Amino acid sequence: MTEPLVLGFETSCDETGVGLVRGRTLLSDALATSMAEHERFGGVVPEIASRAHLEAMVPTVHRALAEAGVQASDVDAVAVTAGPGLTGALLVGLAAAKAYALALDVPLYGVNHLAAHVAVDELQHGALEEPSMALLVSGGHSSLLLVPDLSRDVVSLGRTVDDAAGEAFDKVARVLGMPFPGGPPIDRAAREGDGSAIAFPRGLTGPRDAPYDFSFSGLKTAVARWVEARERAGEPVPVADVAASFQEAVADVLTAKAVRACRDHGVDHLVLGGGVAANSRLRALAEERCAAAGIVLRVPSPRLCTDNGAMVAALGSRLVAAGVAPSAPDLGADSSLPIDVVRP
Amino acid sequence: MLVLALDTATPTLLAGVARRSADGAVEVLAERAVPSGTRHAELLTPAIRDVLAEAGATLGDIGAVVTGLGPGPFTGLRVGIVTAAAIADARGLPVVGVCSLDAVGDGARTVVTDARRKEVYWAAYDASGARVQGPDVVRPEGAELPGPFVGDPAFAARLGAPVEAAEVTTTGLLRAAAGQLDDPAAAAPLVPLYLRRPDATPPTSFKPVTTS
Ligand SMILES: [Zn+2]
Numbered sequence: 001m002t003e004p005l006v007l008g009f010e011t012s013c014d015e016t017g018v019g020l021v022r023g024r025t026l027l028s029d030a031l032a033t034s035m036a037e038h039e040r041f042g043g044v045v046p047e048i049a050s051r052a053h054l055e056a057m058v059p060t061v062h063r064a065l066a067e068a069g070v071q072a073s074d075v076d077a078v079a080v081t082a083g084p085g086l087t088g089a090l091l092v093g094l095a096a097a098k099a100y101a102l103a104l105d106v107p108l109y110g111v112n113h114l115a116a117h118v119a120v121d122e123l124q125h126g127a128l129e130e131p132s133m134a135l136l137v138s139g140g141h142s143s144l145l146l147v148p149d150l151s152r153d154v155v156s157l158g159r160t161v162d163d164a165a166g167e168a169f170d171k172v173a174r175v176l177g178m179p180f181p182g183g184p185p186i187d188r189a190a191r192e193g194d195g196s197a198i199a200f201p202r203g204l205t206g207p208r209d210a211p212y213d214f215s216f217s218g219l220k221t222a223v224a225r226w227v228e229a230r231e232r233a234g235e236p237v238p239v240a241d242v243a244a245s246f247q248e249a250v251a252d253v254l255t256a257k258a259v260r261a262c263r264d265h266g267v268d269h270l271v272l273g274g275g276v277a278a279n280s281r282l283r284a285l286a287e288e289r290c291a292a293a294g295i296v297l298r299v300p301s302p303r304l305c306t307d308n309g310a311m312v313a314a315l316g317s318r319l320v321a322a323g324v325a326p327s328a329p330d331l332g333a334d335s336s337l338p339i340d341v342v343r344p
Numbered sequence: 345m346l347v348l349a350l351d352t353a354t355p356t357l358l359a360g361v362a363r364r365s366a367d368g369a370v371e372v373l374a375e376r377a378v379p380s381g382t383r384h385a386e387l388l389t390p391a392i393r394d395v396l397a398e399a400g401a402t403l404g405d406i407g408a409v410v411t412g413l414g415p416g417p418f419t420g421l422r423v424g425i426v427t428a429a430a431i432a433d434a435r436g437l438p439v440v441g442v443c444s445l446d447a448v449g450d451g452a453r454t455v456v457t458d459a460r461r462k463e464v465y466w467a468a469y470d471a472s473g474a475r476v477q478g479p480d481v482v483r484p485e486g487a488e489l490p491g492p493f494v495g496d497p498a499f500a501a502r503l504g505a506p507v508e509a510a511e512v513t514t515t516g517l518l519r520a521a522a523g524q525l526d527d528p529a530a531a532a533p534l535v536p537l538y539l540r541r542p543d544a545t546p547p548t549s550f551k552p553v554t555t556s
Pocket of ligand 1: 113117138140274275306307
């Protein structure tokens, strides 16, 4: 008997993702992005993203089916991101997924976007060790999760109290005159720089601070002040050193807290996810610190770290296999869906 | 042929199943108008199930899908359009989009619906029911729109004239879709009637982050 074929929809931000997964096998991962339309605004404009999702939806489904070499009628279940994310954007994917499930007469699984970021790693590295720790960092989220059972039970240990890590990259990139999104250009510039050149602050790392929460707002402001002081003094800004030192501060805090959470909870597997997990320094430092602490580090390929439909299909596939009941017919989107709700 | 008709351009979502004869005659078999406010995405597929069951039909019996393209509040509007597009795609059916205002009332009239921000969406029709002005979006005060008005009675005071209550109907959607249903190959692509640009203006200059 072949395993069920699951069609996954992701539209929580600016990526229209449609993926197909059979069991733990990735069959296709079709993506349309409206990123270029947001560039001149310096951030994702929700209405522009929602319009783009509507235009891209059916063509992206066709690409996913064609890449996988299957027919819509072969699909056994549909999964969709129900939250968290931008409401207007979520609703396009949710309505499409509900309609495909209805028209194909298959069950519908609404899923939590953050849990899907963890599930996607199973497509590359096999069954998730449970419990695992997960560090999810992107332009929209910065979360540290304890995962006793990804199908039913995920616990939030910590999150950002202000900016998401990815937002800090975008804002620092702007200060340094780099394009949006800021992650890739900062990573590139940092390779020529010295990460220990400037001692930027590490937020929420004092003895009385919440051990697993993050704060990147102070860091972003410190970088801006440092650069502006240089400019006011008429001195050249060492862009590579600023980028490397900023990136070092982010990677340092993220990995230190993740490793500490593993140690405190007796967990020896850590999964990275989200767009910022594509950052080369974060990956390198996580590898170094996990190796030193005896933690097995699992990082999906950069393409699967960013938002995509395959991650939603991966979690849907897991829910089907675990015998979790499908979502109710009146499933809606929840822009602030809490992480302990894996399948709303 | 059975036709599935959907509209989410107003706070009342509409799902209907109708039989359309070769001569264009329409018999509505089941219809749900659900005052769903901002819950279109939650309630539309359940409403479709309900009207199919009441009509004694399955999606396998449906020959075409008709959807309103607005104008209407964007977030809700997209729910109906993407639902129609997805059902049609999954079942290999033709899908036809029409101006939602065309499906409100009949005969000579001006249709007004809530565009929020103190404005109305409107379109005017002649005695034969053909649209002669609009769709457009305007502040009702001083707009000097032609009457008689049908649609959202909440705007009577601001239009300075009575507005006969009327909503999108299955009959209205099929009437507006008649030409495209007769020749589905000529059906226009499903492009929403937004009538407004996205709310976003590019910043002209970025202020320094530390400026207080
Ligand atoms: Zn994400």
